[in-house]
Amino acid sequence: MTITIPWKTAAAQSGRRAADKLFQLDGRPSDARVKSILTSICTGLAELMLEHGEEDAAMDVAAAAMADAFLERIVILETARIVG
Numbered sequence: 001m002t003i004t005i006p007w008k009t010a011a012a013q014s015g016r017r018a019a020d021k022l023f024q025l026d027g028r029p030s031d032a033r034v035k036s037i038l039t040s041i042c043t044g045l046a047e048l049m050l051e052h053g054e055e056d057a058a059m060d061v062a063a064a065a066m067a068d069a070f071l072e073r074i075v076i077l078e079t080a081r082i083v084g
Helices: 005-028 030-050 058-081
Strands: none
Touching: 005 030, 005 058, 030 058
8 A cells, every 4th residue: 555645746746847837838748757757856854954844835836947047958959068
């Protein structure tokens, strides 16, 4: 029997929302690998935040910030690949 932990489900949803927002802003179709990575990162981030007593709203803000940083890194890597 699998037990679903509410905060873990919410964190995974935050990761998926952040990935969707990231791709919507960038104008590219969603990439399942990126969505999976962001979901994992947001779940881990939520776990750490929960240990330190953070609220759900703070987790959403952190997930969005993580998505922005991740997108910026992807753009830098893709630009370097194209130029190089």
